[in-house]
Amino acid sequence: MIRKISVHELLPGMYVVDLHRRWLDHSIWRRRFPIRDQAHVQKLIAEGFKDVSIDTERGLDLPPVSPIARINVVEKKIETLVEAVRARQPKVSLGEERRRAARLIHEASGMVTDLVLAAQAGRDVDAARLEPVVGKMIESVIRNPDALAPLARLKRMDAYATEHAVATSALIIAFGQQQGMPQPELEKLALGTMLKDIGHSAIDAKLMTRPGSLSKSEFSVVQSHVEEGLAVLEATTRLSETSVAVVLEHHERYNGCGYPYRMAGDEISLAGRMAAIVDTYDAMTSDRPYRPAISPSLALRQLFDQGGSDFDPELVLAFVRTVGIYPVGTLVKLESGHLGVVERIHQDNLLAPVVRVIFHGGRRQYVAPVEVDLSRKIGNHYGQIVSAEDYERWGISPLRWQPV
CATH class of the missing domain: 1.10.3210.10 (Hypothetical protein af1432)
Known part of the structure; x- marks a missing residue:
């Protein structure tokens, strides 16, 4: 039987058959695998998974009475500590x-x-x-x-x-x-x-x-x-x-x-x-x-x-x-024909980074630089990325236009 459970309910011996996320959103290559140990569960939690589906015929099911509640409490404490450490880290432009x-x-x-x-x-x-x-x-x-x-x-x-x-x-x-x-x-x-x-x-x-x-x-x-x-x-x-x-x-x-x-x-x-x-x-x-x-x-x-x-x-x-699929500093061509330089990456949407539009490919001339978040449905008049481009092909200096 296929059962959908919280990732926090996973136990060693269970068999995962669906991660319920796109492959680009995480680094887990296999889609179906047994849970080896608690460290394996921790890795899935660290990757940001919320729910998974397990096959109870190929692995363990949730027991009638389990230590899940205690595990959840521990996990919440760990998550709180991690967030506290991140909050203390200095933020620099x-x-x-x-x-x-x-x-x-x-x-x-x-x-x-x-x-x-x-x-x-x-x-x-x-x-x-x-x-x-x-x-x-x-x-x-x-x-x-x-x-x-x-x-x-x-x-x-x-x-x-x-x-x-x-x-x-x-x-x-x-x-x-x-x-x-x-x-x-x-x-x-x-x-x-x-x-x-x-x-x-x-x-x-x-x-x-x-x-x-x-x-x-x-x-x-x-x-x-x-x-x-x-x-x-x-x-x-x-x-x-x-x-x-x-x-x-x-x-x-x-x-x-x-x-x-x-x-x-x-x-x-x-x-x-x-x-x-x-x-x-x-x-x-x-x-x-x-x-x-x-x-x-x-x-x-x-x-x-x-x-x-x-x-x-x-x-x-x-x-x-x-x-990122388009790393920071990459020159990209947009659907509008404009060229932009990737400035920031969205970890939850690697195909739609923040770019600085600098050049019109059709007219082959620079334009007033403007920052565009390609992940936003409103305010983006340039479309999505069509291709990555070579700076040299367009006569554009990569050093001059690196993000600052």
Whole structure:
């Protein structure tokens, strides 16, 4: 029998058959699954589910007398505490936080550069120097998640290596926070992500940036940067297990076709599976000597298509929810023919963000900027998003029109 119950009534052993929400509104990949334990219930509650349907023939039914009332009381207390913590968090405007983030990116990039130069010179790599700046990055994401990661995505070609390290760290912090990870774990994730490519220092820079295909032997050399990086770090630094997992596993793939160990599925740690997603996303959205960047929305579509093969499908969905289908800073074309820049994301409606309209595509000329909330049925004369666009195609400066 199919029974609809409150998510707070779920118990281990029940079998869920309907979540009663659109798939874009949450990060749960499977639609039908057994409830493993109370932590599994907590995850569903944290995702914002209200009601679910269970199949009492495939799992447990509500018992005649159950501890649900006590569980509900505890859950209400937890929710109250969480809301109290959120209320204490400082609220900062996007413009102010972006100014702070710009300084923070510069500081972090300088530190990563120093560590890379130390590795190249055979000196000690003191990874602990990064811990204070990682802490500041976490604080920035907590204050306003739409500032640091979108700004870090804008890179200089000649500083890609260090700025990629900072950008992926910003992304994994936002990703981990969306997953509800505690701050100590976010610190370990971010530190490992900042250091994951330090093994490049042992490889000829021309090989790393050369246009065109690599030979099999050359690709093997490039792949060696993973273990080279860990060797450099282990010689001078004591890293946590989470940080080491990021360094070792960010090129592993869910289907077992990655490197260096060809791990598959849950053999890859959660940290490694998350790092693989942010590393690939940031690489795809960055200009490289051998290919131009693609738009964030196209990169997300490609990641989604590869969910279940290259990447953990549940984590891909969670990452889409983290950055939005149209991430902050994306240039989009509206039904009216106008172009706008995504300013804010609605977590409950990822397809209809807040945009700043800046350009008329048909007339190919700028218009007086106006902020439009595409989720509102009244006051939107521009329609919905038709496509994501490239700034370069329209001759528009991405730096000038980033949200402030």
